[in-house]
Amino acid sequence: MSKLVITDLHVTVETEDGPKEILKGVTLTINEGETHAIMGPNGSGKSTLAYSIAGHPKYTITSGSVTLDGQDVLALSVDERARAGLFLAMQYPVEVPGVSVSNFLRTAKTAIDGEAPKLRTWVKDVNGALERLNLDPSFGTRSVNEGFSGGEKKRHEIAQLELLDPKVAVLDETDSGLDIDALKIVSDGVNRFRQREGKGVLLITHYTRILRYIEPDFVHVFVDGRVAESGGKELADQLEAEGYDKYLKAVQA
Amino acid sequence: MTVTTDSVRSALEQTSELDRVESHLHPAGSFDVADHEVPTGREEIWRFTPLKRLKGLHADAPLDGRNTKATWNAPDGVRVDVVTGDEATDLRGVSGWAPNTRFTARVLAEVRATLLVDVPADVEAGEPIVIDVEGTDADVTSGAHVVLRFGRHSKAVVVLNHTGSAAVSAVVEVVVGDGAEASVVSIQDWADDAVHLSHHQARIGRDATYKHAAISFGGDLVRMDANVTYDGPGGSAELLGLYFADAGQHIEHRIFADHTAPRTKSHAVYKGALQGEKAHTVWVGNVLIRKVAEGIETYEENRNLVLTDGCQADSIPNLEIETGEIEGAGHASATARFDDNQLFYLQSRGISEQEAQRLVVHGFFNDLIRQVGVPSIEQRLLTTVEAELAKNVLKDIGSLAAFGSDD
Numbered sequence: 165m166s167k168l169v170i171t172d173l174h175v176t177v178e179t180e181d182g183p184k185e186i187l188k189g190v191t192l193t194i195n196e197g198e199t200h201a202i203m204g205p206n207g208s209g210k211s212t213l214a215y216s217i218a219g220h221p222k223y224t225i226t227s228g229s230v231t232l233d234g235q236d237v238l239a240l241s242v243d244e245r246a247r248a249g250l251f252l253a254m255q256y257p258v259e260v261p262g263v264s265v266s267n268f269l270r271t272a273k274t275a276i277d278g279e280a281p282k283l284r285t286w287v288k289d290v291n292g293a294l295e296r297l298n299l300d301p302s303f304g305t306r307s308v309n310e311g312f313s314g315g316e317k318k319r320h321e322i323a324q325l326e327l328l329d330p331k332v333a334v335l336d337e338t339d340s341g342l343d344i345d346a347l348k349i350v351s352d353g354v355n356r357f358r359q360r361e362g363k364g365v366l367l368i369t370h371y372t373r374i375l376r377y378i379e380p381d382f383v384h385v386f387v388d389g390r391v392a393e394s395g396g397k398e399l400a401d402q403l404e405a406e407g408y409d410k411y412l413k414a415v416q417a
Numbered sequence: 418m419t420v421t422t423d424s425v426r427s428a429l430e431q432t433s434e435l436d437r438v439e440s441h442l443h444p445a446g447s448f449d450v451a452d453h454e455v456p457t458g459r460e461e462i463w464r465f466t467p468l469k470r471l472k473g474l475h476a477d478a479p480l481d482g483r484n485t486k487a488t489w490n491a492p493d494g495v496r497v498d499v500v501t502g503d504e505a506t507d508l509r510g511v512s513g514w515a516p517n518t519r520f521t522a523r524v525l526a527e528v529r530a531t532l533l534v535d536v537p538a539d540v541e542a543g544e545p546i547v548i549d550v551e552g553t554d555a556d557v558t559s560g561a562h563v564v565l566r567f568g569r570h571s572k573a574v575v576v577l578n579h580t581g582s583a584a585v586s587a588v589v590e591v592v593v594g595d596g597a598e599a600s601v602v603s604i605q606d607w608a609d610d611a612v613h614l615s616h617h618q619a620r621i622g623r624d625a626t627y628k629h630a631a632i633s634f635g636g637d638l639v640r641m642d643a644n645v646t647y648d649g650p651g652g653s654a655e656l657l658g659l660y661f662a663d664a665g666q667h668i669e670h671r672i673f674a675d676h677t678a679p680r681t682k683s684h685a686v687y688k689g690a691l692q693g694e695k696a697h698t699v700w701v702g703n704v705l706i707r708k709v710a711e712g713i714e715t716y717e718e719n720r721n722l723v724l725t726d727g728c729q730a731d732s733i734p735n736l737e738i739e740t741g742e743i744e745g746a747g748h749a750s751a752t753a754r755f756d757d758n759q760l761f762y763l764q765s766r767g768i769s770e771q772e773a774q775r776l777v778v779h780g781f782f783n784d785l786i787r788q789v790g791v792p793s794i795e796q797r798l799l800t801t802v803e804a805e806l807a808k809n810v811l812k813d814i815g816s817l818a819a820f821g822s823d824d
């Protein structure tokens with residue numbers, strides 16, 4: 165099973181002038197095996213949604229709920245959420261100086277599985293995952309994300325997705341900053357993940373081009389902190405042609 | 418470019434070679450103890466140090482107590498010996514420096530013997546020369562004079578390893594001959610009650626490379642001044658420091674790179690972690706680029722990671738430049754708590770908060786430990802960092818996974 169249910173989620177961030185509401189009632193259900201695309205303009209709150217699901221301390225949930233297979237996600241710490249089966253590929257992956265990729269991956273895998281991976285197969289798995297994302301095995305000895313190019317950081321996120329094998333993956337603009345070859349490589353990685361039994365994907369993006377490679381079951385237009393419209397993949401084509409104007413006008417009106 | 422003069426000027430009081438020092442700067446040192454008043458704590462160079470905890474070492478505590486045992490190995494071709502008499506007398510000031518503090522003047526005047534490591538010219542020591550100094554009694558005070566002499570084109574690593582309980586003031590003079598490659602690692606892994614006041618003074622020959630690593634974990638009060646001057650053009654100094662202060666500890670490191678010759682280099686990186694109530698660390702990085710020192714390069718950096726509330730890290734880089742003709746000069750100083758974004762990133766991969774903190778701290782020190790470049794002590798440093806972490810950050814977790822077995 166892997167069913168992520170987000171119900172009427174309200175989220176604020178702390179600003180100098182007090183709390184500011186960013187998410188204004190998000191409701192969304194990702195059933196087992198489904199891929200949902202969320203598209204929306206800059207600043208509409210897409211990353212806020214992703215971070216709130218993952219539990220970033222910067223965001224305060226003021227009301228609403230998030231459950232994974234019925235379990236209350238919001239009651240869990242960040243690491244417990246990951247161990248429960250959530251994964252967030254970040255828009256801006258963080259550099260961790262002095263911590264090697266191989267040490268990081270093994271520590272994460274050990275934490276998620278509750279036991280250390282078998283050394284022999286693990287090394288092969290890691291090298292395989294890196295290779296499929298077109299990352300040289302030498303990345304294993306480099307510090308996590310340090311000095312990685314923008315594209316390398318994104319590919320490293322997807323390598324982690326393959327290795328850590330969550331139930332539901334939230335991908336925050338994994339496509340931005342990628343050239344067309346890298347986009348294909350990343351999309352192939354996500355598609356391999358989707359082929360596994362019952363995986364859910366929440367794909368946050370700005371552009372429709374990635375949807376040519378990763379075909380979503382549902383598309384949601386995200387504007388001003390909530391879902392403005394939902395539909396099938398034809399909605400993406402409509403957004404491509406018309407942009408977000410009509411939704412933004414509706415908000416301003 | 419920050420140019421702060423007070424601290425550099427007072428650091429200059431620690432240099433000698435009266436004749437060569439520009440007259441508008443402070444008077445240089447003296448071998449005569451009477452020339453050095455007992456510090457009050459208001460002096461620039463003493464203002465951070467809690468003098469009360471020095472057991473009188475800054476003033477008039479006896480220096481002839483027996484409170485340490487030293488043992489060592491001597492690889493082929495290297496002489497390690499305790500010398501006395503004229504030979505010891507001749508070694509006082511061999512680094513081309515005269516004391517500017519009372520404690521250093523007293524060590525040179527009152528301590529009769531010198532522990533000498535002599536690496537003759539052209540000799541490459543096959544293994545590190547490790548001198549273990551084990552303290553036996555922190556209620557007894559003593560003084561020590563050590564001379565590390567690296568002959569022309571020699572190559573050697575000397576490790577001074579301090580453990581146990583003692584109250585010691587020490588002067589370590591280092592002479593690096595032309596073209597030599599010298600590494601000096603001083604580990605302060607004392608017991609909780611130890612007091613250690615030390616001054617390391619190195620003179621770096623033409624085209625020689627000198628690496629100095631100051632590693633301080635244990636002791637009630639540890640203060641080390643690590644200074645370098647240059648004997649000719651082309652010399653290079655790498656000054657490294659790693660420290661970890663626990664509740665109540667005072668760990669103070671000062672460096673002074675006095676660029677006395679053209680085309681010389683100094684590169685300093687000191688990193689520290691602090692945890693527990695009243696853990697206090699001080700880093701003062703003095704660099705002076707004299708008029709003659711054209712075409713030099715200098716960079717100094719101090720980073721502190723504050724792990725708990727109640728700690729204090731003072732960090733003061735000072736750069737004084739008297740010539741416009743330099744290749745590069747810079748400094749960085751930062752004191753920070755854990756980075757929430759780093760911890761979040763690691764935790765979002767299932768790693769617990771404590772383990773994430775542990776990874777970040779090890780990561781913080783890793784590069785530096787590698788730069789120390791002595792494989793036989795690398796593992797020990799990693800283990801000691803781990804043990805320090807266990808005192809606070811990790812005190813609730815039992816077995817730890819992957820660290821240290823990096824493949």
Ligand SMILES: Nc1ncnc2c1ncn2[C@@H]1O[C@H](COP(=O)(O)OP(=O)(O)OP(=O)(O)O)[C@@H](O)[C@H]1O
Nearest residue numbers: 177178179184186205206207208209210211212213
């Ligand atoms: N600390 C803060 N103070 C004020 N506003 C903030 C703060 N943090 C975030 N915001 C605002 O929250 C809004 C949503 O940001 P978020 O990063 O979720 O947008 P996004 O949809 O992911 O945008 P993009 O497409 O640019 O990635 C933005 O308007 C942002 O400026």
Ligand SMILES: [Mg+2]
Nearest residue numbers: 210211255337
């Ligand atoms: Mg965003």
